[in-house]
Every structure is written in C-alpha cells, then in structure tokens.
Amino acid sequence: MEQNEEMDQTLVLIKPDALKNSLTGYVLSLLSEFHTGLRFAGAKIVYVSNLLAEEHYAEHRGKIFFPSLLEYIMGQLHYPDEPWKRRVIALVYQGHDAVQKIRDICGPTNPHVAREKKPGCIRALGALVPLKDAEGNVIGERMDNLIHASAVREDAEREIKLWFNPSDIPPFMRTYPAEVNESFYYYRDGRLFLNHEPGSVCLLAPGDIAWKSDLDALRLLSQGSSSTTSLGSVAAKYLMNTEKI
Ligand code: GTP
Numbered sequence: 409m410e411q412n413e414e415m416d417q418t419l420v421l422i423k424p425d426a427l428k429n430s431l432t433g434y435v436l437s438l439l440s441e442f443h444t445g446l447r448f449a450g451a452k453i454v455y456v457s458n459l460l461a462e463e464h465y466a467e468h469r470g471k472i473f474f475p476s477l478l479e480y481i482m483g484q485l486h487y488p489d490e491p492w493k494r495r496v497i498a499l500v501y502q503g504h505d506a507v508q509k510i511r512d513i514c515g516p517t518n519p520h521v522a523r524e525k526k527p528g529c530i531r532a533l534g535a536l537v538p539l540k541d542a543e544g545n546v547i548g549e550r551m552d553n554l555i556h557a558s559a560v561r562e563d564a565e566r567e568i569k570l571w572f573n574p575s576d577i578p579p580f581m582r583t584y585p586a587e588v589n590e591s592f593y594y595y596r597d598g599r600l601f602l603n604h605e606p607g608s609v610c611l612l613a614p615g616d617i618a619w620k621s622d623l624d625a626l627r628l629l630s631q632g633s634s635s636t637t638s639l640g641s642v643a644a645k646y647l648m649n650t651e652k653i
C-alpha cells in the first residue's frame with residue numbers, strides 16, 4: 409500500500425521512572441509539534457498487565473534482564489508498595505519521519521552512553537541500577553531510561569496495534585486497516601472460545617471495531633490454525649485497563 413509520509417506513526421511510552429520523577433511535562437515539551445512537527449494521534453494512561461509487558465518486550469524473552477524489564481514497565485520497581493500508582497502514558501505521534509525524529513530526541517538506550525554521546529537527549533536523564541541476586545551479588549544492571557520509542561516502522565505498527573484500539577485513534581488519523589467484528593470471542597487462561605465458558609471474559613462482540621490483523625488472527629486461531637499475531641497480544645489490548653487479566 410502506498411504510504412503518505414505525513415501519516416507516519418510511532419509509539420511512545422512514558423515509563424514509570426519518568427512519571428515518578430515528574431518528567432512527563434518536560435518530555436512532552438521536547439516532543440511537541442513546535443519542536444518535531446509531529447501531531448498527537450492517540451494518548452492513554454495504561455495499567456500494564458504481565459501479558460501486555462510480555463507482548464511488548466517479546467523480542468527480549470530469554471535474556472538475563474527480561475524479568476527486570478517486565479517489573480520495570482509494570483511499575484513494580486518504582487511503586488513497590490503503591491500499586492495504584494503503577495501505570496505508563498502511551499502516545500501515538502504522527503507526521504513526517506515520526507519514528508526517527510522521536511528516536512533522535514530519546515537518544516541511546518543506555519543512560520550513561522546517552523550522557524556521553526548525546527548530552528541533552530531525554531535518556532541522558534535516566535539511571536543505571538545494579539541488579540542483585542538473593543545473596544546481594546551484582547548480576548547485571550537495569551537501564552531506567554524514562555521513555556520507549558518504536559525503533560523502525562514495522563515495530564511502530566506492531567506496537568501501536570498492541571497498545572491502541574482503532575477507536576482510540578481519530579478515524580482520519582488511522583493508518584492501519586480496521587474492521588467491524590461479526591463474532592463473539594471469549595478468552596480464559598491463554599485460550600480462545602467462540603461461546604461463553606465459565607470464567608471466560610468477552611474479548612470482542614459483534615459490532616466492535618478492531619484492527620483487521622487482529623480479526624484475521626482470531627479467525628485463524630479459532631479454526632486451530634497458527635497466526636503471526638498472537639492471542640496474547642489481542643487479549644492484552646482488548647482487555648487493557650479492565651482488571652480481567
Ligand atoms: P526501547 O525504546 O525501550 O525499546 O529501547 P531501545 O529500542 O533503545 O532498546 P531495546 O529495544 O534493545 O531494549 C528495550 C529495553 O530493554 C531498553 O529500554 C532497556 O531498558 C532494556 N535493555 C536493552 N538492552 C539491555 C541490556 O543490554 N541490559 C539491560 N540491563 N537492559 C537492556
């Protein structure tokens with residue numbers, strides 16, 4: 409499909425360390441339309457479930473820092489005793505070269521490298537925190553880098569579709585195909601059902617608008633076929649902020 413460059417989109421997450429340190433306004437200022445030429449296409453406050461965290465960081469599954477990455481994005485590390493404060497701000501920015509423009513302002517992943525290589529970038533304000541085992545031995549480090557931004561256009565599509573429903577984005581700003589769903593889909597413990605089962609929750613009902621790629625996935629999965637879009641990513645999104653996962 410021919411893509412209008414003005415419609416490029418990228419996902420930004422303002423992570424729990426940025427929220428805890430009241431850096432939201434500063435980050436939004438650096439990313440403002442005045443500085444970047446980019447417009448808001450979506451914004452929401454999200455309680456990050458374990459399922460959503462795992463789907464977002466699926467590429468890092470198996471790495472030594474993966475468990476701490478999940479705890480970090482879920483807000484458990486910055487709000488250990490205040491679960492009601494655990495959340496991130498998810499944003500979609502739209503405009504010419506959106507992915508690269510925002511990555512440049514974020515700077516390098518590692519805050520120490522960010523300070524050295526790109527003073528003034530957002531991640532230069534981040535921190536490296538030692539990771540310790542039960543005996544207190546340092547086994548690695550955690551990178552608290554305040555912000556996530558999609559790395560390339562393909563990641564942006566996957567990530568925006570994971571964090572946002574079509575109805576979270578104004579219709580004329582949507583760049584990925586959406587469709588009206590025609591079936592009931594229910595979910596329980598990683599399984600999909602076409603009829604209500606005890607303990608299951610309704611993922612989508614007829615008349616709901618959903619990403620076409622999610623409906624394609626649900627059709628395939630309900631027939632027992634495999635799908636590139638995982639059931640977990642569909643459940644994490646349509647059950648977001650519901651306390652049902
Ligand atoms: P994001 O915008 O958050 O995706 O960062 P990125 O694209 O610059 O880096 P990447 O996707 O490779 O890593 C995702 C997150 O995992 C980073 O933001 C870091 O918090 C963490 N991370 C990545 N690489 C390392 C590493 O080598 N060690 C540690 N401790 N954390 C890492």
Ligand code: MG
Pocket residue numbers: 557558559
């Ligand atoms: Mg990344």
